[in-house]
Amino acid sequence: MDRGLRFGIVGAGYIAEVVAKALDAAEGATLAGVASRRRPGAEELAARHAGARVFDSWEALLASDGVDAVYVATPTAAREEICVAAARKGKHVLAEKPFADLPSYRRIADACRGARVAFMDATHFVHHPRTALLKRELGGRIGRIRAIDTRFFFPSADRSNIRYDPAKEPTGAIGDMAWYSMRSVAEFAPPDARLVGASGFARRDPVTGAVVRGAGTLRLSDGSISAWNVGYDVGSCVMDLCLLGERGAVTLDDFVLDWASGFKPASPGFEVGFAQRVGPVGPAGFERVRTHASRPQIVAMVEDFAALARDPSGPAAEECRLAGERTQALLDAAWAGLSFEGGE
Numbered sequence: 001m002d003r004g005l006r007f008g009i010v011g012a013g014y015i016a017e018v019v020a021k022a023l024d025a026a027e028g029a030t031l032a033g034v035a036s037r038r039r040p041g042a043e044e045l046a047a048r049h050a051g052a053r054v055f056d057s058w059e060a061l062l063a064s065d066g067v068d069a070v071y072v073a074t075p076t077a078a079r080e081e082i083c084v085a086a087a088r089k090g091k092h093v094l095a096e097k098p099f100a101d102l103p104s105y106r107r108i109a110d111a112c113r114g115a116r117v118a119f120m121d122a123t124h125f126v127h128h129p130r131t132a133l134l135k136r137e138l139g140g141r142i143g144r145i146r147a148i149d150t151r152f153f154f155p156s157a158d159r160s161n162i163r164y165d166p167a168k169e170p171t172g173a174i175g176d177m178a179w180y181s182m183r184s185v186a187e188f189a190p191p192d193a194r195l196v197g198a199s200g201f202a203r204r205d206p207v208t209g210a211v212v213r214g215a216g217t218l219r220l221s222d223g224s225i226s227a228w229n230v231g232y233d234v235g236s237c238v239m240d241l242c243l244l245g246e247r248g249a250v251t252l253d254d255f256v257l258d259w260a261s262g263f264k265p266a267s268p269g270f271e272v273g274f275a276q277r278v279g280p281v282g283p284a285g286f287e288r289v290r291t292h293a294s295r296p297q298i299v300a301m302v303e304d305f306a307a308l309a310r311d312p313s314g315p316a317a318e319e320c321r322l323a324g325e326r327t328q329a330l331l332d333a334a335w336a337g338l339s340f341e342g343g344e
Contacts, residue, residue, distance in 0.1 A: 005030070005092070005305075005309055006067055006068045007029060007032055007070070008061040008260075010035050010073060011072070011096075012045045012073075013073060019071055021300040022299045023302055025295075025299045026306070028303060033046070033052055033061050034061075035055040039056070044169065049239070068309070069305075069309060070082070070083075070093060070094070070344055072095045075169055076169050079095060079096065079100070079108075079144065082113075083119075084107060087108070087111035087117055092138050092309045092312065093117060093120075094120050095121055095122060097121045097123060097327075098328065100170070105325060113129060113321075117309070120320050122161075122301065125297060128258060129291050132218045135220055135292055138188065141247075142243065142244075143246035146186055146225075146245060147224060147244040148185050148242075148243055148244070149225070149226065150240065151230070151238050152177045152230045152240075152256055153231055153232070153233075153237065154234075154237045157232065157233075164208040164210040165175060166211075168238075171335055173231050174331070175208075175211050178228055182228075184255065185218060185226045189220055189224060189226070192224055194221040195219070195220060195333055197340075200214060200215055200337055200339070201216065202214040203340070211254075212231055215229040218334065222343075228334070239256040240252070240253050247278055247279070248279065249276070250276050251275045258297060261296035261297065262296065262298065274289055275287070308320060
């Protein structure tokens with residue numbers, strides 16, 4: 001029986017389990033093996049997914065003929081080495097984000113291109129039909145984009161979590177969460193709009209030194225502005241995106257993980273979509289646009305990646321690479337433009 005693209009997962013944390021479940025649900029993909037620096041974690045993850053092997057190391061996983069693709073779910077500091085090694089072994093690469101910096105991203109992308117294997121960053125929301133609809137229809141709905149505003153928060157005060165380890169996650173909440181803000185700019189701003197300036201502030205945890213909060217702005221060459229605001233210090237999950245155009249606005253309150261299937265716990269039956277308003281109207285003038293998805297966005301991501309693997313040098317693969325590159329470039333600029341509370 002053809003089990004499709006056989007994935008090995010490097011890492012056994014929470015996000016690895018989320019993707020493993022998506023592999024179980026996806027067409028054309030299956031989980032073949034797991035490797036982690038904590039073998040008990042790899043064993044537990046593999047045991048929950050029939051047919052998955054446990055490997056003693058990521059090197060052993062990459063050497064296996066039973067693995068076609070690798071999902072790299074490691075901390076940021078370890079990501080490049082594993083991704084490049086995977087490409088050199090002829091494995092397609094699906095990688096968590098962010099990346100260490102733009103040169104690191106490009107080294108991974110170049111290794112994958114040279115080996116003729118697929119490369120994709122694991123950003124879920126771009127695979128939801130809502131994103132494609134907005135990209136296709138945004139100009140007709142609200143006119144030329146003037147601002148892209150995002151807010152992404154979730155409460156996280158556990159200092160034992162890797163998010164609070166600057167050696168593993170050097171950019172902390174900025175890389176972890178502002179990646180999505182930057183990806184919104186990469187997706188919805190005009191492709192020829194260049195970054196002309198970035199500024200902002202950030203706050204570190206006083207005990208670990210991890211970056212736990214940040215906010216800033218990006219200025220683009222077309223005159224549009226993006227404001228972003230992220231962190232671990234708000235007592236609720238906030239995932240707001242507002243696209244402001246010359247004629248109106250589109251707003252989402254679940255742009256990162258859609259409420260229906262992306263967020264935990266999921267809300268089956270919830271009508272995912274966006275609110276649109278045009279002109280000087282009150283609440284009665286708002287329009288709610290539903291965007292049905294036949295599959296969870298993370299399952300769509302896996303299936304879209306499997307399609308890239310069938311044509312790793314095609315136009316879809318190049319578009320995917322460029323979107324990730326622009327995202328990382330914006331993230332690097334946002335990071336470089338930060339002022340830290342108390343100075344650094």
